[in-house]
Amino acid sequence: MQALSERNKKILCAIVQSYINYPDPVGSRAVTKRYSFGxxxxxxxNIMADLEDLGFLTQPHTSSGRVPTDLGYRFYVDSLVAEESYHPNIEVLHDLYRKLETLKNDIDTLLSETTKNLSTLSHYLGIAMSPRPNMTTLRRINLLKLGTHKIAAVLFTDEGLLKNKIITMDSDFTQRDLNRIAGYLNSEFAGQTVDDIRLRIIREMSKEKTNCYRLISRAMRICQEAFTFPYSSLFVSGLSEVLELPDFADLKKIRELSRAIEEKHNIIKLLDRLSESEGVQIVIGSENSLDELKKLSVVVSPCKEGDLTIGVVGIIGPTRMNYSRAIYIVENTAKFITKMLAER
Amino acid sequence: MQALSERNKKILCAIVQSYINYPDPVGSRAVTKRYSFGxxxxxxxNIMADLEDLGFLTQPHTSSGRVPTDLGYRFYVDSLVAEESYHPNIEVLHDLYRKLETLKNDIDTLLSETTKNLSTLSHYLGIAMSPRPNMTTLRRINLLKLGTHKIAAVLFTDEGLLKNKIITMDSDFTQRDLNRIAGYLNSEFAGQTVDDIRLRIIREMSKEKTNCYRLISRAMRICQEAFTFPYSSLFVSGLSEVLELPDFADLKKIRELSRAIEEKHNIIKLLDRLSESEGVQIVIGSENSLDELKKLSVVVSPCKEGDLTIGVVGIIGPTRMNYSRAIYIVENTAKFITKMLAER
DNA sequence: TTTAGCACTCTCAATGCTTAAGTGCTAATA
DNA sequence: TATTAGCACTTAAGCATTGAGAGTGCTAAA
Structure with a gap:
């Protein structure tokens, strides 16, 4: 079992390419017809048999053409340089995203609309996620008295997130109290991540018994609630787009897909991990650690402004995906969103 | 063609009931077996033929049992009094919703979790919607300076909604300016609906040229943005639940369903309309004005606290729905949510 | 008015047959 | 030695046929 010859690499890529374009297993004759290797x-x-032995291809059944394995797709994606594949014109993308300009102050709506763009462009599921509030850097906190025992905490972060929480307290506060507390919090915590702040609060709280400053002890109690955010928002759209694909022609596949996207929790974790790196990340089928995604591929890119991750955008589709196109779309979407958010 | 005899009504209901329990067209023999009419x-x-003539039943094809038409379902639902049908124990519901107690200050998360409850309980799609910010009553507005030219407007409404918006202005403001403007706005607008306020602002703006008070003219410009909310949040979940139903066994139906739930816009409008009435509302198949929903049924109930609508919860499923159970679930869910929100 | 009986209709699953696509292997060829 | 032509073999998929089963409508009898 020798390594791949240059020629065989080309043939492997041709087979994958062919399968991506036409959803039928590709046979030896099809290869000679569609690509001229002479x-x-x-x-x-013979070559296909070798490629099968090496794990790049399989046969759905004896005597049908070959289909790429996840390894085959991986090889193809890794050797994708500048495919001649046809992409949506950059202008089309530009126009689509220009329409979202007005939303740049409302991250959630912006991202949710972005997923629609992603899915109409790619015909796969569009996904987008705002940064987890827990990982963002506090710029400013304001406390507003809403009613007896009720406080609104308004957090503003470096990433441009504006989050609010209603807190119900045992004791009552005047707005003046709250201003002083907020002032204290800002001086202490501004510039730190919400997670770090939470940690510090827990430490402070344990010291609290011995703490004679009422201000601080009260501030701590408020913070404990204010800095606990239950979720990161994940937006998904384009299901009806995906259902048109031959890859999701049978009920079983659709069930799997729907289960995958209902477990937002898991996808959030995945995206969190993927958004640590830079540029477009591609996870193909079984490479995925999540069971629900083992038959799907994920193409995502973080939107980064310097070191700050201000969002993640991407696509989920079948492993038989037009990767070249998907990468192009995701890459440029990330660029547009980043630019838009940087201009705020 | 005479009106329905009492006996025939019972038989019609029995047929509908039977079809709801078993997903096969019901034949004459099945009726005599499952229900004892003697x-x-x-x-x-003969009776079935009559009921078909009256439009309550149809045959998928000559020589199969009958299936209720939407009119048949309507008749059945209207004559549902206290069905002996088996409902989830009220305790089960109670337990499920008690778990959401901690979310009562965060309406969006509360509603989103509620849809999950609704769908696991009913095996249909769970839906929930918070009131449109536009229709809510302003209790209080606060303006916070975020940076040069950037203001956060925090709105708090009688319904308990807390909304914020980032506004970018041409000119800069000090926090003192903003406080004065907010004070003015509160004295002028508190107690009015956001929609009314918008109207008034437009009127004020046209007078503005002649208005020499800088305070007011500035306030108006801020408001114009602050009181424009793009959407009302609709939550939907339970797709994988629904895909297990025999009613959605074929691809075409699934496509229709997925298109229906991607047009959130339309559903929001529908729910808006339905939430004006009180108690559980039921719309069956073609009774629906939306094309996407013409083959589905909707069971919803507003959550009302006095005159204030603080949310809508409900279920979307096939017309062959266990209405009795659905009504029970929706009714009680609405009660729990209302109670929970009233206790805030 | 109700019922039994019967011919008729339609779906559905199983069967067998044919076709088309594609393979692996062997032997001939450059 | 690498490539190719030829051929037997495998499998899926389409198609018509068949029979069973469920259900109907109608007629005539109770």
Whole structure:
């Protein structure tokens, strides 16, 4: 079992390419017809058998054409340089995203609309996520008295997130109290991540018994609630788009897909991990650690402004995905969103 | 063509009931077997033919059992009094909703979790919607300076909604300016609905040229943005639940369903309309004005606290729905949510 | 008015048959 | 030695046929 010859690499890529374009297993004759390697079907057959032995291809059943394995797709994606594949014109993308300009102050709506763009462009599921509030850097906190025992905490972060929480307290506060507390919190905590702040609060709280400053002890109690955010918002759209694909022609596949996207929790974790790196990340089928995604591929890119991750955008689709196109779309979407958010 | 005899009504209901329990068209023999009317299949056949003529039943094809039409379901639902049908124990519901107690200050998360409850309980799609900010009554507005030219407007409404918006202005403001403007706005607008306020602002703006008070003219410009909310949040979940139903066994139906739930816009409008009435509302198949919903049924109930609508919860499922159970679930869910929100 | 009986209709699952696509292997060829 | 032509073999998929089963409508009898 020797390594891949240059020629065989090309043939492997051609097979993958062909399968991506036409949803049928590709046979030896199809390869000779669609690509001109100057080889006869019989030779291609031999090579295909070799590629199968190496784990790049499989046969759905004896005597049908070959289909790429996840390893095959991986090889193809890794050797994708500048495919001649047809992409949506950059202008089209530009126009689509220009329409979202007005939303740049409302991250959630912006991201949710972005997923619609992603899915109409790619015909796969569009996904987008705002940064987890827990990982963001506090710029400013304001406390507003809403009613007896009720306080609104308004958090504003470096990433441009504006989050609010209603807190119900045992004791009552005047707005003046709250201003002083907020002032204290800002001086102490501004510039730290919400997570770090939470940690510090827990430490402070344990010291609290011995703490004679009422201000601080009260501030701590408020914070404990204010800095606890239950979720990061994940937006998904384009289900009806995906259901048109031949890859999701049977009920079982659809069930799997729907389960995958209902477990937002898991996808959030995945995206969190993927958004640590830079640029477009691609996870193909079984490479995925999540069971629900083992038959799907994920193409995502973080939107980064310097070191700050201000969002993640991407696509989920079948492993038989037009990767070249998907990468192009995700890459440029990330660029547009980043630019838009940077201009705020 | 005479009106329905009492006996025929009972038989119609029995047929609908049977079809709801078992997903196969019901034949004359099945009726005599499952319900004891003391009549032979032949008689039932005659009656069924009559019921078909009256538009309550149809046959998928000559020589199969009958299936209720939307009119048939409507008749059944209207004559549902206290069905003996088996409902989830009220305790189960109670337990499920008690788990959401901690979310009562965060309406969006509360509603989103509620849809999950609704769908696991009913096996249909769970839906929930918070009131449109536009229709809510302003209790209080606060303006916070975020940075140069950037203001956060925090709105708090009688319904307990807390909304914020980031506004970018041409000119800069000090926090003192903003406080004065907010004070003015509160004295002028508190107690009015956001929609009314918008109207008034437009009127004020046209007078503005002649208005020499800088305070007011500035306030108006801020408001114009602050009181424009793009959407009302609709939560939907339970797709994978629904895909298990025999009613959605074929691809076409699933596509229709997925298109229906991606048009959130339309559903929001529908729910808005339905939430004006009180108690559980039921819309069956073609009774629905939306094309996407013409093959589905909707069971919803507003959550009302006095005159204030603080949310809508409900279920979307096939017309072949266990209405009795659905009504029970929706009714009690609405009660729990209302109670929970009233206790805030 | 109800019922039994019967011919008729339609779906559905199973069967067998044919076709088309594609393979692997062997032997001939450059 | 690598490539190719040829051929037997495998499998899925489409198609018509068949029979069973469920259900109907109608007629005539109770």
């Amino acid at each position: 080889l006869s079907p019989a030779t291609i057959r | 009549l032979s299949p032949a008689t039932i056949r």
